[in-house]
Amino acid sequence: xxxxSSSTVVIGASxxxxxxxxxxxxxxxxxxxxxxxxxxxxxxxxxxxxxxxxQAKCRLTVKEAxxxxxxxxxxxxxxxxxxxxxxxxxRTLALSTDEPVNYSRPSIDVLFESAADxxxxxxxxxxxxxxxxxxxxxxxxxxxxxxxxxxxxPAEAYATPMPHAALQASPTALIMNLDAIxxxxxxxxxx
Amino acid sequence: xxxxxxxxxxxxxxxxxxxxYHYDFRHYARASIKRRLTQARGQLGFPTISALxxxxxxxxxxxxxxxxFLTVQVSEMFRDPSYFxxxxxxxxxxxxxxxxxxxWIAGCSxxxxxxxxxxxxxxxxxYDRTIFYATDINPEALAEAEAGVYALDRIRKFTENHxxxxxxxxxSDYYTAAYxxxxxxxxxxxxxxxxxxSLVTDAVFAEMHLISCRNVMIYFDRTLQDxxxxxxxxxxxxxxxLGLGSKESLRFSSHASxxxxxxxxEKIYQKREP
Numbered sequence: 386x387x388x389x390s391s392s393t394v395v396i397g398a399s400x401x402x403x404x405x406x407x408x409x410x411x412x413x414x415x416x417x418x419x420x421x422x423x424x425x426x427x428x429x430x431x432x433x434x435x436x437x438x439x440q441a442k443c444r445l446t447v448k449e450a451x452x453x454x455x456x457x458x459x460x461x462x463x464x465x466x467x468x469x470x471x472x473x474x475x476r477t478l479a480l481s482t483d484e485p486v487n488y489s490r491p492s493i494d495v496l497f498e499s500a501a502d503x504x505x506x507x508x509x510x511x512x513x514x515x516x517x518x519x520x521x522x523x524x525x526x527x528x529x530x531x532x533x534x535x536x537x538x539p540a541e542a543y544a545t546p547m548p549h550a551a552l553q554a555s556p557t558a559l560i561m562n563l564d565a566i567x568x569x570x571x572x573x574x575x576x
Numbered sequence: 577x578x579x580x581x582x583x584x585x586x587x588x589x590x591x592x593x594x595x596x597y598h599y600d601f602r603h604y605a606r607a608s609i610k611r612r613l614t615q616a617r618g619q620l621g622f623p624t625i626s627a628l629x630x631x632x633x634x635x636x637x638x639x640x641x642x643x644x645f646l647t648v649q650v651s652e653m654f655r656d657p658s659y660f661x662x663x664x665x666x667x668x669x670x671x672x673x674x675x676x677x678x679x680w681i682a683g684c685s686x687x688x689x690x691x692x693x694x695x696x697x698x699x700x701x702x703y704d705r706t707i708f709y710a711t712d713i714n715p716e717a718l719a720e721a722e723a724g725v726y727a728l729d730r731i732r733k734f735t736e737n738h739x740x741x742x743x744x745x746x747x748s749d750y751y752t753a754a755y756x757x758x759x760x761x762x763x764x765x766x767x768x769x770x771x772x773x774s775l776v777t778d779a780v781f782a783e784m785h786l787i788s789c790r791n792v793m794i795y796f797d798r799t800l801q802d803x804x805x806x807x808x809x810x811x812x813x814x815x816x817x818l819g820l821g822s823k824e825s826l827r828f829s830s831h832a833s834x835x836x837x838x839x840x841x842e843k844i845y846q847k848r849e850p
Contacts, residue, residue, distance in 0.1 A: 465823050472607065482649070482794070482821075483611070495611065499611070502607070
């Protein structure tokens, strides 16, 4: 593993996501250099309310990911509702309307697996609270590509099935509380 | 990251498909193609992509099975109801001024959007003066589109979308339900031409007043997107309309200046004069 300022961060969360993200993303410092990609399970008909909510609290730019957009340092991208978000090898973003994975679109597995392909060891994957098993296969792909895997401590998580499933698939993942995840991420992307 | 063996296998398979069968996926967005091919390899029971390539090269019967993975498009009738509402309220009033109309649904897959537009045009009294061109590269998808039969459990969502789009009739007026399936009326496709057409390799074939191509070009890389948009530009009549998927745009295209943003929120563009 090779955690440097050239890293990219992918985060997946489901039930309880808003509170968890509010504990992590606003702590990222101005000058943070890693792009951050986030998949949260939201109902397909809902506009992504998380973007304006988090933009109001974060020092970094928060936006909805656009198709073919090039990743920029220190920008937080959210997958649009009802689309999968993927990363291409040339580090541009791609959307797809392929069928749901783990009953989810966007799916955490789809983002994490494509990001693991694109970034290999320069990737940090974070699985937060959630009530399903999406993200377990994705985090495993991150580990297999040599990246860093972090799972929110099930003792702290609002919903535990997602952290549990991720830990079962990737037993070597680091287990952290939200404040530890926040300081870990803040340290890795500082300019 | 350096190229893996699997990436190389994918590249070779796509080249083989093109050389052998003239299906050109070489400029499709690679991350999605990789997911689909990995899925195809697993479900069709091959140990490697190379093994799949060997089979598809020597056994043409494998081609449609592979195409099903590569071209799979999941849609629903009146997907994004606000798009259809926008067509109804803002685009159709313009189209109404023409004595005859041509509409192209590019990448129609199993036809959900074809029937949606046919119903919209019926409700607005424009159906009888319109010819619809529904095109796709997958012959099996085209056959499904032409049949217009959908699983009954999808109809509730279709009906909900139709209502939200400002539908003036009841969706149940247009289909017959039997044996867990809903068969849409022939009258909705009497003016539809279903045809094999590739945005990758084929050319302009008629002058259109409206082109709807939604969530098709997100699967293309920028080069291919640009080719398709050029094709739409060449196909549209003066002041013709182009509707894209809600997360697509012309922003990255060299043809962007040829179009005006007619309804930016709904990704509906209008070709500038001439």
